[in-house]
Amino acid sequence: MKGTTVCITGAGIVSAIGFGKEETLQALRQGRSGIAPIRYLETTHADEFPSGEVKADTPSLRRRLGMQDGNRTTLLGILAIQEALQQAGITDTRTVSLLSGTTVGGMEETEQHYAEALKHPGTTISIRTHHCGATTDAMAAFFGGFRHTATLSTACSSAANAILRAAEMIQSGRTDICIAGGSECLSKFHLNGFNSLMILDRRPCRPFDAGRAGLNLGEGAGFLVLESEVSARRRKAAVLGWLNGYGNACDAFHQTASSPEGEGAFLAMRQALEMAGLTPADIDYINAHGTGTPNNDASESRAVLRLFGGNYPPISSTKAFTGHTTSASGGIEAVICLLALQEQFLPQNLHFSEPMEGGLLPVQDQQPKRPVRHVLCNAFAFGGNDTSLLLSNQPV
Amino acid sequence: MKKTYYNSIDMDTFKQELKAEIIRVLNLDGMQPDDINDAEPLFGEGLGLDSIDALELIVLLEKNYGIKLEKPEDGKAVFQSVNVLADYITRNRKK
Amino acid sequence: MRLLQYIRVNSEGIWLNGRFSALPTGDWAEALYRQDGIQYPKFFKMDHLCRIGWMASELLLAGENDRFEPRTDRAVILFNRSGSLCNDTQYQTTIQDPDNYFPSPALFVYTLPNIVTGEIAIRNGYRGETSCYLLPDFDAGILVETSRQALQDPGTRSLLTGWVECAPGQSDDLLLCLVDAETEENWNEKNLLQLYRYGHL
Numbered sequence: 148m149k150g151t152t153v154c155i156t157g158a159g160i161v162s163a164i165g166f167g168k169e170e171t172l173q174a175l176r177q178g179r180s181g182i183a184p185i186r187y188l189e190t191t192h193a194d195e196f197p198s199g200e201v202k203a204d205t206p207s208l209r210r211r212l213g214m215q216d217g218n219r220t221t222l223l224g225i226l227a228i229q230e231a232l233q234q235a236g237i238t239d240t241r242t243v244s245l246l247s248g249t250t251v252g253g254m255e256e257t258e259q260h261y262a263e264a265l266k267h268p269g270t271t272i273s274i275r276t277h278h279c280g281a282t283t284d285a286m287a288a289f290f291g292g293f294r295h296t297a298t299l300s301t302a303c304s305s306a307a308n309a310i311l312r313a314a315e316m317i318q319s320g321r322t323d324i325c326i327a328g329g330s331e332c333l334s335k336f337h338l339n340g341f342n343s344l345m346i347l348d349r350r351p352c353r354p355f356d357a358g359r360a361g362l363n364l365g366e367g368a369g370f371l372v373l374e375s376e377v378s379a380r381r382r383k384a385a386v387l388g389w390l391n392g393y394g395n396a397c398d399a400f401h402q403t404a405s406s407p408e409g410e411g412a413f414l415a416m417r418q419a420l421e422m423a424g425l426t427p428a429d430i431d432y433i434n435a436h437g438t439g440t441p442n443n444d445a446s447e448s449r450a451v452l453r454l455f456g457g458n459y460p461p462i463s464s465t466k467a468f469t470g471h472t473t474s475a476s477g478g479i480e481a482v483i484c485l486l487a488l489q490e491q492f493l494p495q496n497l498h499f500s501e502p503m504e505g506g507l508l509p510v511q512d513q514q515p516k517r518p519v520r521h522v523l524c525n526a527f528a529f530g531g532n533d534t535s536l537l538l539s540n541q542p543v
Numbered sequence: 544m545k546k547t548y549y550n551s552i553d554m555d556t557f558k559q560e561l562k563a564e565i566i567r568v569l570n571l572d573g574m575q576p577d578d579i580n581d582a583e584p585l586f587g588e589g590l591g592l593d594s595i596d597a598l599e600l601i602v603l604l605e606k607n608y609g610i611k612l613e614k615p616e617d618g619k620a621v622f623q624s625v626n627v628l629a630d631y632i633t634r635n636r637k638k
Numbered sequence: 639m640r641l642l643q644y645i646r647v648n649s650e651g652i653w654l655n656g657r658f659s660a661l662p663t664g665d666w667a668e669a670l671y672r673q674d675g676i677q678y679p680k681f682f683k684m685d686h687l688c689r690i691g692w693m694a695s696e697l698l699l700a701g702e703n704d705r706f707e708p709r710t711d712r713a714v715i716l717f718n719r720s721g722s723l724c725n726d727t728q729y730q731t732t733i734q735d736p737d738n739y740f741p742s743p744a745l746f747v748y749t750l751p752n753i754v755t756g757e758i759a760i761r762n763g764y765r766g767e768t769s770c771y772l773l774p775d776f777d778a779g780i781l782v783e784t785s786r787q788a789l790q791d792p793g794t795r796s797l798l799t800g801w802v803e804c805a806p807g808q809s810d811d812l813l814l815c816l817v818d819a820e821t822e823e824n825w826n827e828k829n830l831l832q833l834y835r836y837g838h839l
Binding site for chain 3: 261319397402530531
């Protein structure tokens with residue numbers, strides 16, 4: 148990676164498999180999935196579509212943080228940011244930039260008031276916390292404000308793109324420290340929407356399996372503290388890992404479907420490798436986007452085989468643990484990759500039994516056959532927006 | 544004999560209506576029902592339809608005729624052509 | 639960085655590289671699509687945000703050589719305030735009434751503001767970076783800064799960037815620019831603000 152080296156000094160996560168890195172790690176090591184019938188979102192589909200909800204209702208999330216209000220996307224984001232900042236030893240956030248990815252934003256809260264608002268025609272429907280930027284602002288306010296905040300909304304690659312943009316900001320010298328990732332809660336709006344696309348599995352999802360029949364939605368937040376190496380040294384902060392490369396490419400194929408050759412995914416992964424000056428043989432693990440839809444997993448398999456050949460590195464999707472956390476997935480899975488690098492294990496691909504034709508054989512054994520030094524973390528989105536991040540336990 | 548005669552007139556009217564409805568829900572700009580050949584495939588080259596259009600047709604089946612398809616793959620057989628679709632709806636409609 | 643082409647659209651009219659034309663009445667994007675005789679049936683399936691962003695990019699790129707050759711060196715980075723609110727509202731009507739509940743997949747697809755970047759990329763064969771930001775308001779400083787960062791990627795040589803904003807009951811507000819990495823410093827906050835305010839430099 149040319150120019151400034153970007154390192155990771157903090158990480159925070161909340162998802163269906165737990166609050167914080169420790170609970171997450173335990174669940175991953177024990178193979179314990181967080182996919183279950185919907186319990187907290189009010190929907191007629193509660194028992195129809197298993198999902199990865201964070202195991203707490205919104206009032207109890209508020210109590211955890213000592214807050215009177217705040218929507219679910221905001222609360223989940225604050226929990227993950229808090230953990231990351233704490234680990235990085237940052238108490239004053241006024242010199243730090245916050246980049247957050249979300250698409251749902253305050254939709255879930257809006258849903259609770261929308262019907263009532265419609266009953267009074269002529270009144271303006273003004274739901275202060277609805278838009279995506281409002282959730283970022285509310286997160287920032289909790290910590291007393293940041294130097295700069297921005298909200299990225301590129302659907303399911305939002306958090307990955309926030310991390311990518313943070314690295315660019317550090318490399319361009321615009322900022323020394325950035326906290327970047329994403330937060331998203333379940334909403335009826337997108338649960339119904341994904342259902343209308345007929346890509347929700349009625350059973351726990353089975354990424355890369357021949358019998359896969361769609362995805363399970365999830366929710367949560369994942370954030371990384373990214374920092375120039377100079378700044379980390381100056382602050383005497385412990386370095387947890389490095390972001391050595393990243394790539395974003397457009398599949399330019401279809402609004403929602405991925406191309407058969409996985410062009411966007413292929414280009415994004417290749418860019419990340421090129422930036423890091425690494426070859427495919429250097430990659431020790433890939434955390435796949437792996438949603439469990441027939442289309443994504445076939446396309447992503449093809450992209451991996453094109454770039455790595457038959458001798459591809461261990462690969463898994465952790466979405467059978469967390470569900471597809473949409474905009475937050477890039478953040479959540481980047482934290483999972485960091486855990487894999489630190490703890491030297493390979494997250495499993497749950498519920499895999501039979502390989503698909505022309506597909507990949509995902510990780511079944513947590514024990515790596517060689518040290519885990521460099522990993523790719525993929526996040527792909529509708530609009531053909533494909534991002535790959537390259538995380539390492541050493542600089543390049 | 545007479546009955547079949549009336550049925551085929553009804554069927555032709557129904558197909559015209561169905562095609563107008565397809566043009567409307569799929570936003571097929573500038574097309575008229577007569578531009579769609581009853582025997583030709585709806586997907587593939589002809590109308591330039593894609594996977595989202597197939598999903599929208601599945602919604603149309605449920606909304607207008609009370610027919611529920613469970614999987615997108617089920618659409619493949621049903622959306623072969625206007626003839627096949629019209630026949631399928633006639634035999635399975637609930638409203 | 640160098641500003642190559644620009645288009646400004648607001649309630650007063652269209653400025654294409656400074657040349658003014660009146661806004662066609664009604665749906666301006668559809669009127670121009672028909673006027674230019676473009677054949678791209680997918681246009682009619684797009685939501686309003688995609689239609690206006692896509693049509694503006696058509697006007698902006700019309701004269702470019704080898705326009706549809708697939709390329710990875712051009713990024714599409716767009717900004718707006720209201721996300722996909724126009725279409726969100728329409729989609730909501732399909733799930734509002736429990737007795738007439740038929741969520742529309744074709745509308746749901748467009749409830750993502752970044753799809754407009756994808757539509758432009760699909761049309762032109764762009765496989766470079768695409769991104770979408772939501773800001774409280776048009777902000778020339780952030781646009782210039784973000785595009786500068788995007789061009790730091792050695793694989794990116796030019797980008798289509800700007801402001802594509804629409805919301806129910808509000809007139810469309812666009813400023814779309816084509817810039818490249820050549821050193822001619824006419825791509826700056828001052829010029830961008832001038833373009834946004836007056837439609838020309």
